[in-house]
Amino acid sequence: MECGAFMYDKVACVVGEFRGSVGPYAMLRPVGGGREWQADPAALRPATPEERLSAGVRAANTRTYTRIRTVDPDRPPTPVPDCGVCADLAVRRRQARACFDGSAETDANVLLRRHLRQDHEEGEEEPVTA
Structure with missing residues (x-):
């Protein structure tokens, strides 16, 4: 062989x-x-x-x-247009980033991913860019 x-x-x-x-x-x-x-x-x-x-x-x-x-943990989740919850979480993330609060920014990303997965059924299907 x-x-x-x-x-x-x-x-x-x-x-x-x-x-x-x-x-x-x-x-x-x-x-x-x-x-x-x-x-x-x-x-x-x-x-x-x-x-x-x-x-x-x-x-x-x-x-x-x-x-x-596979979700790329280094890439922040993208909010769905015209969704109030997504918009609120994106604002929360933006404010945390502006205050250099990495923990709050991560929390907002986790909550946004969870919301996308539960309410929009798309949080786990984000393509990974190589």
């Missing part, structure tokens, strides 16, 4: 990328990255093109979903 080859683990029923051998075990990593696992070399076979494609699509979907669902 060559390093980087895609192998199907019959025990785990999953495709992994061969990373090397440690003692009597083969080390596999999930397609797209992740925590390696040990596999019995006798339980491995080369992955079929369909299995490789399926594993690649699954990894791409996971990356996309993770990027969309």
Whole structure:
């Protein structure tokens, strides 16, 4: 087996990328990255093109979903236009920032994120900019 080859683990029923051998075990990593696992070399076979494609699509979907669902804590939440609660929390945040009160500014951001998630159902779907 060559390093980087895609192998199907019959025990785990999953495709992994061969990373090397440690003692009597083969080390596999999930397609797209992740925590390696040990596999019995006798339980491995080369992955079929369909299995490789399926594993690649699954990894791409996971990356996309993770990027969309992750809130960037360094980016302040954006208030929804024409929402009184959002506007009040944005004013609170602005006033805290003007007074150099980082704690109050963080509190306003937390309350705004909670309000967005509960009342607008969008607080967790802020895209992360790389």
